[in-house]
Amino acid sequence: MTSTLPTDKMANAIRALAMDAVQKANSGHPGMPMGMAEIAVALWAKHHRHNPANPRWINRDRFVISNGHGSMLQYALLHLSGYDLSMDEIKNFRQLHSKTPGHPEYEITEGVETTTGPLGQGLTNAVGMALAEKLLAAEFNKPGFGVVDHFTYVFLGDGCLMEGISHEACSLAGTLRLSKLIALYDDNGISIDGKVDGWFTDDTPKRFEAYGWNVIRNVDGHDVTAVDAAIAQAKTSNKPTLICCKTIIGKGAPNMQGSDKVHGAALGDKEITATREAISWTHMPFEVPADVYAAWDAKATGQALENEWNALFKAYDERYPQEAGELLRRMKGELPGNLDDAMKAYVASCVEKKEAIATRKASQNAIQALAPVLPEFLGGSADLTGSNLTNWKECVAVRSDQPGNHVNYGVREFGMAAIMNGIALHGGYLPFGATFLTFSDYSRNALRMAALMKIRSLFVFTHDSIGLGEDGPTHQSVEHISSLRLIPNLDNWRPCDTVESAVAWQQAVKRSNGPSTLIFSRQNLPYMERSEQQIADIQRGGYVLRDAADAKAILIATGSEVELAMKSADELAMQGVAVRVVSMPSTDVFDRQDAAYKASVLTKGLPRVAVEAGVTDFWYKYVGLEGAVVGIDTFGESAPAGVLFKHFGFTTENVVAKVKSVLA
Numbered sequence: 001m002t003s004t005l006p007t008d009k010m011a012n013a014i015r016a017l018a019m020d021a022v023q024k025a026n027s028g029h030p031g032m033p034m035g036m037a038e039i040a041v042a043l044w045a046k047h048h049r050h051n052p053a054n055p056r057w058i059n060r061d062r063f064v065i066s067n068g069h070g071s072m073l074q075y076a077l078l079h080l081s082g083y084d085l086s087m088d089e090i091k092n093f094r095q096l097h098s099k100t101p102g103h104p105e106y107e108i109t110e111g112v113e114t115t116t117g118p119l120g121q122g123l124t125n126a127v128g129m130a131l132a133e134k135l136l137a138a139e140f141n142k143p144g145f146g147v148v149d150h151f152t153y154v155f156l157g158d159g160c161l162m163e164g165i166s167h168e169a170c171s172l173a174g175t176l177r178l179s180k181l182i183a184l185y186d187d188n189g190i191s192i193d194g195k196v197d198g199w200f201t202d203d204t205p206k207r208f209e210a211y212g213w214n215v216i217r218n219v220d221g222h223d224v225t226a227v228d229a230a231i232a233q234a235k236t237s238n239k240p241t242l243i244c245c246k247t248i249i250g251k252g253a254p255n256m257q258g259s260d261k262v263h264g265a266a267l268g269d270k271e272i273t274a275t276r277e278a279i280s281w282t283h284m285p286f287e288v289p290a291d292v293y294a295a296w297d298a299k300a301t302g303q304a305l306e307n308e309w310n311a312l313f314k315a316y317d318e319r320y321p322q323e324a325g326e327l328l329r330r331m332k333g334e335l336p337g338n339l340d341d342a343m344k345a346y347v348a349s350c351v352e353k354k355e356a357i358a359t360r361k362a363s364q365n366a367i368q369a370l371a372p373v374l375p376e377f378l379g380g381s382a383d384l385t386g387s388n389l390t391n392w393k394e395c396v397a398v399r400s401d402q403p404g405n406h407v408n409y410g411v412r413e414f415g416m417a418a419i420m421n422g423i424a425l426h427g428g429y430l431p432f433g434a435t436f437l438t439f440s441d442y443s444r445n446a447l448r449m450a451a452l453m454k455i456r457s458l459f460v461f462t463h464d465s466i467g468l469g470e471d472g473p474t475h476q477s478v479e480h481i482s483s484l485r486l487i488p489n490l491d492n493w494r495p496c497d498t499v500e501s502a503v504a505w506q507q508a509v510k511r512s513n514g515p516s517t518l519i520f521s522r523q524n525l526p527y528m529e530r531s532e533q534q535i536a537d538i539q540r541g542g543y544v545l546r547d548a549a550d551a552k553a554i555l556i557a558t559g560s561e562v563e564l565a566m567k568s569a570d571e572l573a574m575q576g577v578a579v580r581v582v583s584m585p586s587t588d589v590f591d592r593q594d595a596a597y598k599a600s601v602l603t604k605g606l607p608r609v610a611v612e613a614g615v616t617d618f619w620y621k622y623v624g625l626e627g628a629v630v631g632i633d634t635f636g637e638s639a640p641a642g643v644l645f646k647h648f649g650f651t652t653e654n655v656v657a658k659v660k661s662v663l664a
Contacts, residue, residue, distance in 0.1 A: 003045070003295035007224040010045065011037035012279045013080060013292045015252050018072040019275060020285040021093035021100070023266045028094060028102065031249040031262040032070030035221070036155060036186050039245055042227035043153060043184070044077055044298070047235070051302030052082035055110045058331050059309050061150045062113050062129045062426065066122030067157035067186065068103040069264065075100045078111045080288070080296035085109060091286055106425065106453045114425050115453050118445055120163030121418045123183065126154040127169045128422020128431075130181035130240070131398075131407075135378070136428045138403035140327050145316040147309075147327065150180065151235065157186045158196050161204060168415025173240045174212030177400040181240040182231065186221065188249040194260045205244055214239040221245030252279045330376045331427045333456065335510065342373045343506045347535065350498040354527040359520040359559070360462040362501035364389035370505060371395070378429040380407035382416045387522075388434035388462045413439045417446030417459060424455040430509065434460035436468075437477040437519060440484065450515035451489040457515040458508050463522045464494065465613035466648060467560055472638030481558075482618035484517055485587055494519040495585045496562035497528050503538040504585060521560045523641055528562065528583070541589030542601055548578035553659050554602060556582045556622055557611040561630075561650065565611050568655035579659060580606070587622075607662035611655060613645075628658040 003010070014037040022028035043063075050060045065074050072093065078085045085099060092098035099109045103117030113129070116122035130152040137148040160166055173181055185204070189196050205215045214237040216230045227245060234241035250262030253275045267275065276282070283289060317324035329336075346369035355362075371377050371392045379395060381388045385408070396404035409416035413435045420431040440447070440461055450457040466476045484492050491511060493504035501520070508516035528545060537543035545562065546569055557565035565581050572579050582601055584590055590598065602608065608627040610619035616631035623629060632648050645651070 005291055005295035007038065007041050007045070009292060010041045010295050011224070012252070012281050013288055013296070014040060014073060014076045015275070015279060016281050016283070017076040017079070017090060017286070017288070019253070019267050019272055021072050021075070021090050023269070023272055024091060024285070025094040026266050028072060028266065029069040029264045030072070030267055031190070031264070032067055032157065032186060033073035033076065034253065034257075034262070035188050035247045035249040035251050036070065036073055037251065038222045038224050039155070039184055039186070039227050039247070040073060040077055042224045043231060044081060045296070046228050047231050048153065049150065049305050050111075050298065051306045052111070052299050053303055054306060055083065057306050057309070059148065059150050062126065062152040064113055064116065064122045064126045064129070064152070064154040065104055066116055066126070066154050066160045067119065068116030068122060071100070071102065071104045073155075074104050074112065075109070078109065080293065081298040082302070083111045085111070087286055114422065115449060118449065119159040120165040120169075121446060121449060123154050123156050123160050124165050124169035124415055124418035125422035125425060126152050126181060126183070127173045127178065128419040129426040130173065130178040131176065131419065132423045132426035132429055133180055134176075134178060135398065135403050136327070140323055142316070142320060142323075145312065145319070147313050147316050152181050154181070154183045155186065156183055158189070158191055158200055161185070161202070162200055165414050165418060168412035169419060170208065170213065171211050172410065172412065172415065172419070175400060176398065177212070177238060178240045179238050182234045182243065183241065184227075184243045184245055186247050187244050188247045190249045190258070190260050190263060192260060192263055205242070208242045212239060214241040216241065216243045219243055219245045221247035222251060254278045326375070327428070330429070333427065333512065336373050338373050339509070342369060343502065347499055347502050350502055353498070355498050356524050356526045357498065358522055358524050359495055359497065359501050360387075360389050360522060362495070362498040363460065363462075363505065363518060363520050364392065365498065366502045366505040368392045369502070370509065374430060374509065376428065376430045378405050378407065378423060378431045380409050380416065380431070380433040382409045382413045382433065382435040382439070383411045384435055387436070388460060390432065390434045390460055407433070409433060413442035414446060417443035417457070418449070420457045421446055421450050421453070421455060424450070424457045425453070430456060430458070432458035432460055434462060436463040436475060437461035437480050438463070438475050440480055440517075447484070447490060447515065447517070448487055451487050454489060454514045456512060459515065459517045460520070461517055462520045464519045464559060465521070466632065466636040466644045467521055467523045467613065467641045469522070469641040469644065470638055473635040476636035477614065478632055478635060479615045481519060481612070481614050485618060489514045491516040491586060491588045492519065493517065493586045494559040496557075496559050496583055497525055499528070499530065499535060500538055500583070500585050503535070507539050507589070519559065523560065525560055526563050528566070538585065539589070540593050540597065541586035541591070542582055542584035544580055544601055545583040546581040548573070548580060550578045551580040551606060552577055552663055554580045554582055554606050554608045555611065555655070555659065556584055556608060556619070558584050559612070561611040561613055564650055564652065564655060568652050568659070571652050571656050572659060575656070577659065577663070609655065609658045609662060611650070613650060626662065628662050630655055630658055
């Protein structure tokens with residue numbers, strides 16, 4: 001956009017909208033929008049390439065507010081520049097079902113690239129977006145055809161940099177030289193508790209220089225020309241850039257600016273009146289004059305930018321039709337048409353081989369089968385590739401000077417998960433990354449954010465129970481599977497053999513409205529015989545693996561404990577007690593089935609016993625108070641896996657006794 005309107009008037013429009021919306025809601029954070037207003041003018045008026053009429057234009061710049069509590073800054077920018085965000089929505093800030101929730105939310109508000117609020121994760125999502133851009137550019141661009149060529153801009157504050165995830169993400173971004181990533185740091189020295197010099201005295205520029213970033217120091221964040229020049233300089237760097245902008249939080253509020261009082265509460269009528277006078281904003285609340293709208297309006301320039309790209313892409317399509325079609329397919333999130341056929345053939349091979357292997361190995365075999373038909377696969381591991389088995393024969397490691405499809409995330413579980421979310425949000429890749437299940441704790445909030453955003457991130461967790469063995473209770477998962485099942489919209493799969501592992505991968509890949517976890521064993525597990533119908537029913541999350549016409553009880557199991565349930569059923573049969581065995585690799589998926597199917601699997605009136613090497617409480621939703629659970633409600637021990645299973649009661653004798661107890 002181009003305008004002769006003074007930039008201070010453009011910035012003050014942001015201040016006015018922010019303070020008015022927060023005041024009307026009597027809730028929110030006016031300090032950050034008021035303090036970063038000039039930074040926003042410099043970026044959005046002079047550099048940010050986007051089209052308000054098409055928020056999903058493939059080659060748009062990505063813009064992330066990592067300090068998401070300052071959401072009114074983003075809403076003001078979207079409204080003023082021409083996105084479908086009306087003044088009524090601005091007035092409805094933080095109200096039920098509005099498009100202006102308290103923190104930016106993906107797919108609630110057009111133009112919001114990711115849900116932010118948990119500090120540091122927006123910055124980390126931005127790293128993922130920049131990584132996706134770099135890899136896609138290397139894969140699809142041709143000489144004279146830079147069809148993937150955009151920047152990722154992120155606003156962040158002191159809180160983002162205090163969070164440990166910022167270290168994980170920014171360290172990796174520097175190593176990978178993500179030069180299209182530009183971060184603008186709102187260095188105002190204030191957080192909720194007051195002046196941060198009592199608890200945050202890092203030399204931030206030196207820290208980022210140590211990461212391998214380009215650092216631009218001491219930029220006056222209230223000088224649009226200075227910020228503009230810094231951004232222009234950053235765009236020429238071969239490293240990611242941190243622009244350190246010195247700002248005053250709540251700039252413009254004469255009696256509160258520069259203090260924590262303006263951070264997270266409405267200014268109040270008296271201070272708003274004083275602010276209007278101080279910034280010479282004579283307009284009524286929520287009133288924006290026509291010349292300000294005209295200065296901010298990005299619709300024409302945005303459409304021109306997209307039209308220019310469309311012409312380039314048309315020529316690219318004529319010259320490289322296969323690549324053009326593939327890029328469009330992947331950016332739309334559409335899966336290849338031959339995926340199901342490939343997986344059907346792979347499942348058939350699993351049935352033929354009848355391998356008794358660890359499900360982590362079965363997972364790797366499934367990845368190997370999927371990779372040739374899923375060029376969008378972007379795998380990785382948090383420094384456990386040889387244990388998680390998330391690599392495949394043809395994969396190529398991503399390096400700063402080498403594009404590839406497998407990321408060595410290093411020991412950065414949280415960072416890995418949030419970077420994966422950024423990759424998924426950017427589009428073009430289907431990310432999966434792995435660690436041990438017990439370390440899902442480190443990454444949990446990123447899993448929650450993926451579920452909240454309903455994005456297709458695949459989280460692989462191996463070494464799933466006390467079956468881990470000698471590493472002991474620090475590494476043995478006990479409560480983790482049940483706790484992951486509590487996250488809304490997260491599908492969790494814990495398969496028992498090669499066939500269930502294959503189906504779990506297939507379903508996770510095909511799921512378009514949310515993330516999945518894939519949970520695998522360290523130890524070998526036997527192959528289970530099934531009919532074609534039983535194989536088909538795996539995708540329903542739970543199914544009858546073995547039945548008996550005169551079944552007196554139902555055994556429910558997952559993963560490695562399915563073998564124990566089957567052996568216990570054999571022993572019970574020898575004792576004249578017939579039982580049904582239900583394998584339930586995904587309770588989440590099973591719970592979504594219709595009532596008739598669920599009743600056919602868990603028949604009413606039959607006593608139930610659940611068996612899983614984890615905490616017991618979760619399973620009472622299926623077995624009822626009259627049922628029983630064979631589980632573990634303590635931490636584990638350090639010993640060989642076989643010794644541990646016996647010690648904690650995962651034996652045929654104990655399961656048989658539990659079944660008999662519910663029949664008594």
